[in-house]
Amino acid sequence: MSLTYEEVVAKYEPVLGLEVHVELNTNSKMFCGCSTIFGAEPNTQTCPVCLALPGALPTVNERAIESTIKIGLALNCSIAPFSRFARKNYFYPDMPKNFQISQYDEPICVNGYVDVEIETDEGPKVFRIEVERVHMEEDTGKSLHVGGATGRIHGAEYSLLDYNRAGIPLVEIVTKIVPGTGKYAPEVAKAYVAELRDILRSLGVSDVKMEQGSLRCDANVSLRLIGSDVLGTRSETKNVNSLRSVERAIRGEMIRHAERLNSGERVKQETRHFQEDTGLTRSGRSKEQAEDYRYFPEPDLVPVAPDAAWIEQLRAALPERPSIHRKRLQEQWAVPDKEMSAMINADVLDVVEATVALGADPAKARSWWLGEISRIANERDVAIKDLSISATDVAEIVALVNAGELTDKLARQVVEGVIAGEGRPSAIIAARGIKVVNDDSALMAAIERACAGQPETAQKVRDGHLPAAGALIGMVMKDTKGQADAAKVRALLLAHLGQSEG
Amino acid sequence: MIRNSASEMASKLASGEVTSVALTQAHLDQISAVDKDVHAFLHVDTEGALSQAAAVDAKRKSGEKLSRLAGVPLALKDVMTQKGIPTTCGSKILEGWRPPYDSTVVTNLKKNGIVILGKTNMDEFAMGSSTENSAYGPTHNPWDLTRIPGGSGGGSAAALAAFEAPLAIGTDTGGSIRQPAAVTGTVGVKPTYGGVSRYGLVAFSSSLDQAGPCARTVLDAALLHEAIAGYDPKDSTSINAPVPAVVVAAKAGNVKGMKIGVVKELNGDGYQKGVRTRFEESLELLAAAGAEIVEVSAPNFEYALAAYYLIAPSECSSNLARFDAMRYGLRVGDNDGASAESVMNLTREVGFGREVKRRIILGTYALSSGYYDAYYGSAQKVRTLITQDFNKAFEKADVLVSPTCPTTAFKIGEKTNDPLAMYLNDIATIPVNMAGIGGMSLPSGVAGEDGLPVGFQIMSPVMKDDRMYSVGASLEAALLSKWGAPLLSTIPALAGSK
């Protein structure tokens, strides 16, 4: 029995639970000094500790603790005055110790919330997502499955293990159950993950690249009849690796659950895997027989008891919440919604802000980053961030144009030069000889503006009708507030238009 | 020469009377001569030891300043990693494994120029009190080859008693340094927990394990203690404070004015007659040396054994999970189509001995959901009570004393089928590990009824390890003047011994 989404939400209320795993961007691993650089040759970033060689002992990365506290504070959590690591015991070949060092009943951050705003039928509405806990743990290694027909684990003849990722610090952010989102559940979930991503990025604690797995979301979904307060059986969908997938996975699970419930079947408590291609989930390990993890306090590590002064110092240094920050920028810059979204989508908001901070006019900064620079990035099929041009370069170029030392056209050449790696704008101007060498560049800019403003008059002058020049000269004098030398303006103007006196 | 104490050997090395190569060779010869009977060693690193010795000799010749024990040989318990040298922990599951790194203890030994002769036998993963649980066969007590040398560090203790090495490293989780010392007539010290780094010590029970020195004299133990102890950033549970002045204490051996507390609960019923006699005699000697003997009570010690046999198995069930045939060690059943899970199951069946499996299963049970509070949780509370008992006792006394073990060495095979009887060996040593304090065993003579060595245990508060050395050295001196010669000079000669 196939149901539409509208039919599902007319009868059932979804209850969500979201678990987000974030890989921290520390230099070294959570419990050893191995590097965390992504994409290194297999097993080149391993040591006795992260390979779980007999006798090795873990030591805690201070910056990982600090990052976790920052995350907790940014999510409005209380920071526990006493927290501990615990061992989560289960056997799996990509987990070298066959236990994961995690946190169990004494996590470092508890009881926070994140507000997200989405567009509803009744206009913008804020949903509060309550955060149950934020805790620290470690990532596993990676297995490569060889010999199977599909490359999936089933049917593989053997596996090859690379432990470079084993022990990279992970922070797990777990929400309380989220009821009351109704038909907006998929969008609320997406907005929540997006907001988390922005917050984590603003804190500078993670690369938050969903496609590289540094931000991963598990979505728990259950349905109950509208009006009921009995929770339904939930499924846990893993592998949700993009914002769009969060939305699709939840929508898909809601429909799947409803179809089972409507036809009188039970929803199984199980792990499901999201498949990007179909947008559907497929059954994974059944959780009917819950694994007994035999948690106990990690005896090789001592408790974490951050002192209040440290916490307050971190709290004071927290950046503005990204959503608030964006609103403030939009007001200050007087940018229309559409342009604001364009900057966010193109991921240039930060760099535009940096350019403005260096003195550039917001509109100019925006137009360079969204215009010419975006165009070149598109052309080369690279991210804007990966182009070798910085906020400092753009601010300098904007200033040169303002000063009349560059025209827009010349400035574009300079931008190209910077991206081509020829150096800073000043160096390129010198090297390429672009710089307007006389002292009259401001005057020239005004003349160009005058000609652009009265193209017909300019054409007349070009055609040899010199008296028409008077009107243009008048405009330049006005533009320069009468401070220009009229004779010089006349000479420059005529030269510009290919004419000379007599 | 091999019957000298380590400090005597050190003096001879320093004066040039002997070279480290000659001294090392003499011990290697003794090992060749007697170890077929004693079986103290699992691996002898002849080449490595001689080249370390030659390096020390060369440095000495060039006038370089060397540490006190430079050039003196040592036997290392096979639970400590030494780069490139087989490390088995007495288990089949690690047969052939050569660690790619040095434990911090080994790093410290090398820094001090101490020559490592090889790796000594032990109960598998340090679980046992007799060294009978080694997958490579038992070690025999040099006092009587039909008897056990104690455990888990029976190999290290037997090597000392058989003059195969003047120094050894042991590890003590519930008595594995002190009980072997007691039954072999040698000295063994479990430092304060956190005093010696655990990095590279293959974990049995992380919150109880502590490496320490084994020797034939109290001063030798102190010298070795000082060489291996100290803060290690690689061990988060290591104490960041200066090492207690154990050598100074051992040299002075002064107990005048010290209060020595006799723990009421660690004596009496269940303790062999000869053990009690030697204990009383030692107390008299200490009193005569100027100490005040007081009685203290520790009512919760009777629960220590039960708590220990929950905590240690629980932690070991997790610590030993890494032996899974994936990255190192034994792999069994890797046939076409076999799964990783079945290979793990089969490897662990074949690779672990009976006692290890017994404790892993017990620990798995004690931690499992629904039983945690009743077992592991309760055991941790007992730990608190034992620590409180110690704290109260140390208000009345500077150190506490007891016999190290209830009996002298028993026969090999006598208790292998009765785990509980075996566990009772550790009844007097376990409380020390539960509270993380220091403990020492030194010989107090032989029991009249069987002529076998008896150990005297001294316990000192956290990071006051120097106190047990003061008392130990004082008692050792008193006994020596009473006997006229060290106890080990009366050990029956082994066939082929030098």
Add this chain to the structure above:
Amino acid sequence: MTSLSRDDVAKLAGLARIEMSDEELVSLSNEFTVILDAVARVQEVAGADVVATSHPLPLRNVFRPDVVIPSLSPAEALSGAPAQEEQRFRVPQILGEE
């Protein structure tokens, strides 16, 4: 009196990943009856008012700076591997996805 049946022991052996013969399961189950009786004594004094000690030292906040230190070489890392391929540990097929 606490006891563990043969099936209880089998379940624990499964959790602990140790294959066991029927004979071994039965004999361990018999031993556990005795051992558990002995260790259950801890419950006699473990009142609700007693705090648990998980560690003998009262240490707190032991951290290391976030500094990279050299790893093992891949050859060292793989030196103990029962099987290896393409600089990775080769292991039997992994069933039951995660």
